[in-house]
Amino acid sequence: MTRQRIFHPRAEEGTVTVLIVGFVVVLAMLVAAVVDASAAYLQREAMHALADGAVLAAADGAQSEQVYTAGLGEQAQIDPTAARGHVADYLSATGAATDHPGLSWQVSSDGAVVSVRVSAPLDLPITPAGWQESTIVTGAASAVVDIR
Numbered sequence: 001m002t003r004q005r006i007f008h009p010r011a012e013e014g015t016v017t018v019l020i021v022g023f024v025v026v027l028a029m030l031v032a033a034v035v036d037a038s039a040a041y042l043q044r045e046a047m048h049a050l051a052d053g054a055v056l057a058a059a060d061g062a063q064s065e066q067v068y069t070a071g072l073g074e075q076a077q078i079d080p081t082a083a084r085g086h087v088a089d090y091l092s093a094t095g096a097a098t099d100h101p102g103l104s105w106q107v108s109s110d111g112a113v114v115s116v117r118v119s120a121p122l123d124l125p126i127t128p129a130g131w132q133e134s135t136i137v138t139g140a141a142s143a144v145v146d147i148r
Contacts, residue, residue, distance in 0.1 A: 032126040043122045047139025054087045055116040059143040061086035080109040115142040
């Protein structure tokens with residue numbers, strides 16, 4: 001004895017809709033993550049470029065002062081106070097505070113090496129529920145004024 005299967009088309013109605021909605025939700029989450037990651041990457045590159053320029057300004061300023069006042073040894077000594085002044089002048093001249101609202105910076109020097117660290121908040125372009133609306137992005141650079 002064989003049984004015939006009866007196909008009920010109504011039993012599977014709406015299944016594809018649930019699947020499509022699920023894919024759309026996953027796709028939206030992926031787009032949000034990629035857009036936010038790209039924005040953070042570009043901000044980080046901007047912070048690194050800003051730190052590079054600032055540390056070079058500090059190193060160049062320290063080198064030129066020593067050349068004209070004390071002569072050259074093997075390495076130029078970097079005055080921390082002068083380095084901070086050169087970094088402040090550089091950041092002011094480039095309009096960094098206008099381009100990156102909330103910009104903060106730190107300069108450290110041990111005499112032969114000067115380091116600059118810049119940070120600025122980044123408002124994420126797409127903020128899904130449960131994510132922070134902003135994050136801090138940092139860039140850093142160091143320079144040694146080697147005369148050899």
